[in-house]
Amino acid sequence: MPELPEVHGYKTFMERTVLHQNIIGLDCRDTRLLKRSLSEFENQLIGYEFESIERIGKYVFINLNNSKVLVMHFGMTGRPHYYKNEQERPKFGHLQIKFNNGYHFAFENKRKFGWWDLTNSISDYKAAHKLGTDARTLAFEDFYASVRSRKTDIKKVIMDQSVAAGVGNWMADEILYQSKIHPKTRVEDMDSSEIQRVFDAMKLVIEVAIENEAHYEDFPKHFLMHFRKEGGRCHHTDVEIKKTKVGGRTTYYSSEWQDNLD
DNA sequence: CGTTATGTTTCACT
DNA sequence: CAGTGAAACATAAC
The missing domain is CATH 1.10.8.50 (Helicase, Ruva Protein; domain 3)
Structure with missing residues (x-):
């Protein structure tokens, strides 16, 4: 599903749900969705908060309050979810974050072509992955x-x-x-x-x-x-x-x- | 069972 | 370096 307009909606959804709450847990059912080791994600996420979100094309960059950036790509079948009870975790919500307000964020990804990565710099990441200017703002x-x-x-x-x-x-x-x-x-x-x-x-x-x-x-x-x-x-x-x-x-x-x- | 799927990356080859 | 085609990734849905 997700191309620029869909990912734009996902970003808006996440801005309304996941910002400014302490991350107290990360549950990963399949480490193949992670571009780095699970322990690296745990170390960089748990105990911190999402501060702001940027989108370039189909890529979502979430700035953490420890100066790291969580990079998210939804692949062909990805969607974000936000809910209170863990019973509501979607079937293909392979990655789930728990916040200190009791709510959960799930990264649903049926085909597992989506992934998470970590970076220190969005501009370095853009250059390294040959990502151009967002089509919406391109001159x-x-x-x-x-x-x-x-x-x-x-x-x-x-x-x-x-x-x-x-x-x-x-x-x-x-x-x-x-x-x-x-x-x-x-x-x-x-x-x-x-x-x-x-x-x-x-x-x-x-x-x-x-x-x-x-x-x-x-x-x-x-x-x-x-x-x-x-x-x-x-x-x-x-x-x-x-x-x-x-x-x-x-x-x-x-x-x-x-x-x-x- | 075979086919298809809105994405990215890698690789052999021209 | 530019470009091509194919394969790989992994899995549900029809």
């Missing part, structure tokens, strides 16, 4: 500069987390549908006005998705998410949506609407 000049020299399909480029952090598979399809650009268009074949269109659509999709709290059913009628499936029909042309692969990822597009290649 066109910077987007254009990192896109224009690429020699591959536009969809691959906008999903590159060093270009625009936060764009994932469904957003990339939606952005290109809104731009009327075929996902396999080579960037070197695009002019600056087409790149501008992609950029504008990226901003639009992000804001619409955040406004609607990533509830796809509430998106405007002309959004691909309503018919992004086999047998779906394009809102504009009524032609059946096509399915293909781009960069190894399932890709849906409307061949007549995004007609610059087909």
Whole structure:
């Protein structure tokens, strides 16, 4: 599920729930979700508090009051939970924190592609992991500069987390549908006005998705998410949506609407 | 049983 | 260095 708009909602949820409470316990059911040893997490978390939260793309950085930073990535199937009774711990809540107010925070992660890490510096972490500027705040000049020299399909480029952090598979399809650009268009074949269109659509999709709290059913009628499936029909042309692969990822597009290649 | 899934990382190869 | 394709990670759901 989680791409930029979903993770944005998770951050807001966590800001309303987990800040400024003493951490008194950490329960880990599977250490494969931890990028460091369990004892390192225990040492850095227990006895401390979460002070503030930042989000860059799909990454969440939680600042602790001991100057450490807990880095969280939800993978493909992650979600945060907050509840009082431990009975409410979700089935796939593999990591759980207990606070001194009696409440619990669970990191639900069905497929276990999500993880936690620790760092001393968000900027060092960004550099080391080639994480770019968040797509929501990225300026066109910077987007254009990192896109224009690429020699591959536009969809691959906008999903590159060093270009625009936060764009994932469904957003990339939606952005290109809104731009009327075929996902396999080579960037070197695009002019600056087409790149501008992609950029504008990226901003639009992000804001619409955040406004609607990533509830796809509430998106405007002309959004691909309503018919992004086999047998779906394009809102504009009524032609059946096509399915293909781009960069190894399932890709849906409307061949007549995004007609610059087909 | 086989297929698919909204993500990231690594690696062999061009 | 840029780019590609595939594999790996791990598991539920259809």
